[in-house]
Amino acid sequence: MDKVVASAADAVADVPDGASLAVGGFGLSGVPGALIQALHEARVTGLDVVSNNCGAMEAGLAVLLAAGRISRVTGSYIGGNKEFARQYLGGEIELELIPQGTLAERLRAGGCGIPAFYTPAGVGTQVADGGLPWRYDGQGGVAVASPAKEVREFDGAAYVLERGITTDFALVRAARGDRHGNLVFNKSARNFNPLAAMAGRITIAEVEELVEPGAIDPDQVHLPGIFVQRVVALSPEQAADKKIENVTVTSGEVRA
Structure with a gap:
């Protein structure tokens, strides 16, 4: 497991x-x-x-x-x-x-x-x-x-x-995952990741935080481990590497 x-x-x-x-x-x-x-x-x-x-x-x-x-x-x-x-x-x-x-x-x-x-x-x-x-x-x-x-x-x-689409492999990223492959995604990262994971015959998940089985409340699991075959724990540097495609800032006074 x-x-x-x-x-x-x-x-x-x-x-x-x-x-x-x-x-x-x-x-x-x-x-x-x-x-x-x-x-x-x-x-x-x-x-x-x-x-x-x-x-x-x-x-x-x-x-x-x-x-x-x-x-x-x-x-x-x-x-x-x-x-x-x-x-x-x-x-x-x-x-x-x-x-x-x-x-x-x-x-x-x-x-x-x-x-x-x-x-x-x-x-x-x-x-x-x-x-x-x-x-x-x-x-x-x-x-x-x-x-x-x-x-x-x-x-x-x-x-x-x-x-329907099936593929040889699937590559996904999760915020948290346990050793059994149960995954939790953060906000908009949940959009296509669970769907891609389901479609792969062999699904590989990189996780920002690896936890032990039981640490994730079953009600909080977004993707059950049955869909995941391999888990890779990211280093703190890799987990923090999140690029922003378009940065939007507000200048000046904000009025209601």
Whole structure:
């Protein structure tokens, strides 16, 4: 039952080239940076990544992206990641953009053993009809486009069929975790991390605080240890390394 491994390097040592990864985090919140860095140092390449976004500010998944280690991304947001946009438009990387709520539900469904589900999100658009550019040819043309999806009517409304997502591995970050893999996430870091963890066949969690079994109240567990196979305890320096994507401050007098 003790799932703790000695280091992030040991935890990702068996991730092969071409593996599929579900990676937690939202923006730069709750991103498993130590595990991503360990993958970078291991020189794993050809990765098929499922994540809300692909890093920012040269942090998170942007580390692997900049090194050319990612071949495909399934996500919902490019944002201000100029390198991500450059690689996508230049035909260097394949990108399946899907609605954010659909991404969350596809991960959850995969983790629950649900092969597919119907949703109204995307009906009447290229999400359902097909034709979204997945890969460009580097000359401004589309090399690979999304296929059309099944659409059915329920109670007079149209719904599109979406497939559940499972991956070879999942990388997540938690605020607290015990040796059995039970995890607690802090605030917005809870957004995609539990869903990514559920979708991975082998889930690796880096935790800011490692505690003994029983130290976490069962009512406070956000993700049961049944979904987690490996736990890595972060150093105090690693736990404190939390970048802020956009700093907003108020200057001058604040009036009600």
